[in-house]
Amino acid sequence: MMEKRYAKDRLRRSMMFVPGNNPGMIADARIYGADCLMFDLEDSVAYTEKDAARFLVHNALKTLDFGKKEIVVRINDLSSGLGIRDLEAIIPAGVHVVRLPKTDSAQDVIDCEKEIARIEAEHGIPVGATGMMAAIESAGGVLNAREIAQASGRLIGIALGAEDYVTDLKTTRSDGIELLFARSMILNAARSAGIAALDTVYSDVNNEEGFLEEVNLIRKLGFDGKSVINPRQIEPLHHTFVPSEKDLKKAYAIMDAIAEANARGSGVASLNGKMIDKPVVIRAQRLIALAEADNTVEEE
Amino acid sequence: MDLVKTAMAGTMESGDIMVTIEPRTAGGITLDLTSSVMQQYGRRIEEVIRETLGELAVENAAVSAVDKGALDCTVRARVSAAAFRCAQAENDHWEVRK
Numbered sequence: 001m002m003e004k005r006y007a008k009d010r011l012r013r014s015m016m017f018v019p020g021n022n023p024g025m026i027a028d029a030r031i032y033g034a035d036c037l038m039f040d041l042e043d044s045v046a047y048t049e050k051d052a053a054r055f056l057v058h059n060a061l062k063t064l065d066f067g068k069k070e071i072v073v074r075i076n077d078l079s080s081g082l083g084i085r086d087l088e089a090i091i092p093a094g095v096h097v098v099r100l101p102k103t104d105s106a107q108d109v110i111d112c113e114k115e116i117a118r119i120e121a122e123h124g125i126p127v128g129a130t131g132m133m134a135a136i137e138s139a140g141g142v143l144n145a146r147e148i149a150q151a152s153g154r155l156i157g158i159a160l161g162a163e164d165y166v167t168d169l170k171t172t173r174s175d176g177i178e179l180l181f182a183r184s185m186i187l188n189a190a191r192s193a194g195i196a197a198l199d200t201v202y203s204d205v206n207n208e209e210g211f212l213e214e215v216n217l218i219r220k221l222g223f224d225g226k227s228v229i230n231p232r233q234i235e236p237l238h239h240t241f242v243p244s245e246k247d248l249k250k251a252y253a254i255m256d257a258i259a260e261a262n263a264r265g266s267g268v269a270s271l272n273g274k275m276i277d278k279p280v281v282i283r284a285q286r287l288i289a290l291a292e293a294d295n296t297v298e299e300e
Numbered sequence: 301m302d303l304v305k306t307a308m309a310g311t312m313e314s315g316d317i318m319v320t321i322e323p324r325t326a327g328g329i330t331l332d333l334t335s336s337v338m339q340q341y342g343r344r345i346e347e348v349i350r351e352t353l354g355e356l357a358v359e360n361a362a363v364s365a366v367d368k369g370a371l372d373c374t375v376r377a378r379v380s381a382a383a384f385r386c387a388q389a390e391n392d393h394w395e396v397r398k
Contacts, residue, residue, distance in 0.1 A: 023374040024315030051384065052309045055377040055391070062397045063373035085390065094397035123396045 005096040006131030008156055010070065011035045011293040012196050013225035013241045014234050015159075019044035020073075021053035026060045032231035033238070036070040041086050042077075042101050050082055054089040061093035072133065074099040078108070084115055091119040091130055097156055102164070103134035104141045109151035116154070128154065133198070137161035138168045142182045145189035157196030159227065160186050163203075173203075176217055187222050199226040208236065215240045242294050243287045251284035301357050307385035310370075310378035317370035319349070319382040324360040329353055335367035348372050352379040361386075 016034035018025050020041045029037045039060070045053040057073060073090045075098055076082035087098065100112050113132065120127045132154040136142055142165065149158050160182055162173060171178045183199065190197035199218040202211045215237050218226060225241070228234055243251070254276055261269035269276045303323035310318040324330075329350060335342055345367055352375070353361065363379075370378070384391055 022313070022316075023370060023377075024313060027315055027371055027374075051390070052378070052381040055309075055381045055384075056374065058394060059373040059377040059380075062395075063371075088392070089394050092394045092396040123394075125396065 002126045002128055004131070005094065005129050006070065006154075006156055008131075008195065011225075011290075012070070012157065012198060014237050015072065015198060015225060015227045016231065016234065017044065017074075017201065017227060017229050020057045021045045021049045023056055023060075026056065027064065030064075030066050030069065032234055034069070034228065034231070034234050035225065036072055036097075037066060038072040038074055038099060038227065040074045041082075041090075042074050050076070050085075054086060058089040058093045061090065061095060070096050072097040072099050074101060074135075077102045078111055078115070083112070087112075087115050087119055091116060091125065092123045095130060097131040097133055099133045099135060099159070101135050101161065102137050102141075103148055103158075104136075104138055105144050106147040106151035109134055109148060109155065113152045113154060130154065131156045133157045133159060133196075135159045135161040136182070136186060137164035139165070141165075142185050145185045146192060149189040149193035149195060155193070155195050157198050157224065158186055158190050159198035160200045162200035165200075176214060183218065183221055183223070191222070196224040197222065199223045201227045201229050202233065203229065205230040205232060212236055212240065238294070241290065243291050247287060248291050251287040254280060254284040255288065301383060301387050301389070303358065303361060303383070303386040304388055305386060307382050309381035309385060310374075312366060312368060314368050315370060315374065317345075317365055317367040317375055317378050319375075319378045320364045321358075321379075321382045321386045322362040323386060324362055326360055328360060329358070330362050332362075332364040333367065334365070336369055337367070344372070345370075345375055348375045349379050352376050353383065356380065356383050358383055 012035050014034040015036040015038050018029045018037055018039050020039045039057045041053050073095045075086035078084060116130050117127045120129060132152055133156050134148050136145055136158060162179055165182055166173050166178055187197045202214050204210060211233060219240055226237060253271055257269045257271045257276055258281060306322045308320040310316050312318055331346060333346055335345055349365060
């Protein structure tokens with residue numbers, strides 16, 4: 001079977017943006033505990049430095065050890081002419097997942113996949129080895145979220161890019177109400193395609209209370225995680241996603257009751273007089289997986 | 301690689317190296333290196349700069365570099381970026397990770 005550089009299903013609570021032209025930040029990126037590192041060739045790099053950032057990220061990917069972290073690179077959009085050059089530099093260097101910005105339609109994903117496949121083939125890399133994720137940053141993109149999420153088998157997830165999106169909507173970011181429709185669309189599109197849903201950045205790094213409110217909201221909605229722009233945001237973000245002792249105990253009790261019912265040969269299990277049906281079991285399994293994944297990450 | 305104009309890449313920030321390459325018609329590579337870690341790593345940085353220029357087939361140039369504790373991969377990246385800017389060219393031969 002072909003060896004893929006990415007796993008569809010993995011822990012993605014935090015995806016930390018790292019400016020692609022800052023060697024100090026690239027070298028230190030690993031130590032802050034983010035689940036995924038996202039080296040950025042797009043907005044954080046000045047137009048006149050795009051070439052230098054490409055060399056830097058290429059050499060860093062080829063040389064530095066980022067442990068088991070998922071390595072994502074945000075490229076420039078293909079229509080700018082820069083995106084293809086970015087792909088040429090990062091695919092041979094071993095990037096796990098390419099983040100495509102400003103995805104408005106399924107065709108954007110298909111066009112990008114075609115270029116990735118060409119570059120993989122040209123370099124003797126198995127075609128299909130590299131993963132993709134699509135950032136949706138416009139009203140049109142949000143309305144096309146379902147088609148975008150299903151546009152390629154390489155997609156590990158779709159993400160909301162809120163700054164451009166709210167500008168497109170003719171509003172600004174406030175308490176989150178302005179993003180409710182986009183978040184719901186992206187989440188449902190991702191789930192219907194069986195991929196991850198990733199939330200946008202929270203830019204005011206000094207407002208921890210506001211950040212936590214937003215994190216709680218996206219967790220309740222069902223998102224897998226969120227992009228972060230400052231290492232300080234990682235720990236509180238992860239903490240919100242870790243199941244509480246109480247919930248975890250209940251999840252284990254549910255799984256024990258299921259095991260006991262199976263041992264008895266009974267198809268019906270109950271806990272404290274309440275029947276346990278399938279969705280309850282799935283939620284308990286997910287909760288345990290999340291807690292175990294968190295422990296594994298801490299041990300790394 | 302044919303160098304056509306003086307060019308530079310990199311910054312003076314910690315962990316970076318600022319590399320300036322000036323085309324020459326003869327005389328090989330001359331290197332003027334200053335580094336915040338000169339005593340410990342000066343020789344290694346020079347080695348990486350010369351190695352990278354060799355791989356890019358740059359034979360004659362005056363190179364000056366101000367290092368602020370850059371890793372080897374950063375030195376390589378900045379020298380490459382400066383050389384391609386110097387040649388007014390884009391890299392179209394990216395090597396695969398081994």
